[in-house]
Amino acid sequence: MTTPTTVTKSNGAVLEAAGVTMRFGGLTAVRAVDLTVAPGEIVGLIGPNGAGKTTFFNCLTGLYTPTEGTVSYKGTRLSHKPHLVTQTGVARTFQNIRLFANMTVLENVLVGRHTRTKEGLWSALLRGPGFKKAERGSEARAMELLEFTGLAAKRDHLARNLPYGEQRKLEIARALASEPGLLLLDEPTAGMNPQETRATQNLVLAIRDQGTAVLVIEHDMRFIFNLCDRVAVLVQGEKLIEGTAEVVQADERVIAAYLGTPFEGAPGDEEAAEVDAAEAHATAPRSAAPQPADAAPTEPAADGTASGTSAAPGTSAPPGTNSAPGTSTAPDENAPNGDAR
Template sequence: MVLNVNKISKNFGGIQALTDVSFSIKEGEVLGLIGPNGAGKTTMFNMITAMFPPSSGEISFKDDSLTGLKPHQITEKGICRTFQNIRLFADMTVHENVMVGNHCRLTTGVWRSVFRTKSQKQEEAAVNRKADEILEIVGLSEFKDSIAKNLSYGQQRRLEIGRALASDPQLILLDEPAAGMNEKETKDLFDLIKKIQSLNITVLLIEHDMPLVMKICDRIVVLNFGKKIAEGTPEEIRTNKEVIEAYLGVEEEDDIA
């Protein structure tokens, strides 16, 4: 298992956001984390990436506890994420945005940068090459010199994923990557996620586009009101009565005589 979430709970004052949620992610799989708005999905992402700590429970990555780590240390471990709202460096180029993502893997210090030593120049050249490779993966090579804010919405989404890939992750968390996309952009996203999986990078996906989730995920975990209500294959989730009720609701019987 790459990631183990064990009995995680989170409360914010009097609000219980998550209650005893447990699941694991196998190496190389795409795991979907789904549920209605307010179910606690992004809260779970925020705890995995140390945006804030759980109230109770344990999260471990390759058998190493993530308790007490800071967000940059989580990235260094090999976990990265994207966000619901695009967070690019809008006035930087596409290429520069990807280069920034590789910052956590750099070893050159301040003085070597100031004096432009041989090792610093070699590392800078390697970062440039890596950025080019990632732009090829996400299909943005022809836009490398474009300013990020000038890209289309779907291209910006792919750039954000590219920047995350630049950190050399073993696990990538995608928070509603298809939100706001048209049919063509969603198809391109599907292809990109499959390409990421082929690179042996594990994917944890929050998404409301159910056709995409059912098509791309190996397994799915379902949250509702902060609790796990189901876990299984897409087919098992598709036919799960409790999941159907959580998403669609059930018609109450008329008790009026």
């Protein structure tokens, strides 16, 4: 059995990723990314589609073995086997919801408890006093988590019958059942309405207040900048910048990356003009553009822009722009055909 090995350098960090690189054949999806998460901290990871965010998450949690670099949790180098990573103290949710659809809400959370129970095969078969005590303890803890996430009243409902927002909560509850010191959330508000997004933000803050550090990927810039202590930006697999929300939003390279505009060095007049033109194009009225015959007509909104339009293909709104609360104008990475990398 592969076991985690201790490393000497931890700097008190819950998570320490050093020089993480992931190659698929000739494609480098993640290149030499360094990232730390301190105890009691919420760190955001953002970037355009294809920036390598989910690939980086998969390297942290053992789904992928990094081509280069190391990942450590509280000074212990993590195994490249997901169940051992979870046992060490790192839990995650997924971009596409992965619940046990035909199991109840309670049973889904109990699945997350398996790394924290000591009973083995013979104990389960014989169902002795030790097994029954452990079973009662696991159920009590699962119910605490369902209360915490607001799902206690639906403990006996099948997971597939829950509304979308509650399925997201159930995935978080199942992850918390493993008693992690670090929780990784991959697009926790994708597809949610503004009310569900605010509820998720409050839930993540409550998780942090209970002592669990959080690393979160998200396209909703308002959600990220209101929630996180620090934000790191990935672009084409490399870390572009890391800092507070204010620092990241003000960085011209981040704006250029989100607009799909090349950026090299400090911006001169020509580069600044290109960024301004791209931003103006992304927010310009589209009513004059040709539309298919069966397309619904657009109606001008109060600010003169056309409602029902979207950003140019392959682009998303730069950080700090005024998008609708709880929404993101970035392209959807939650396509049913699989995770975008």
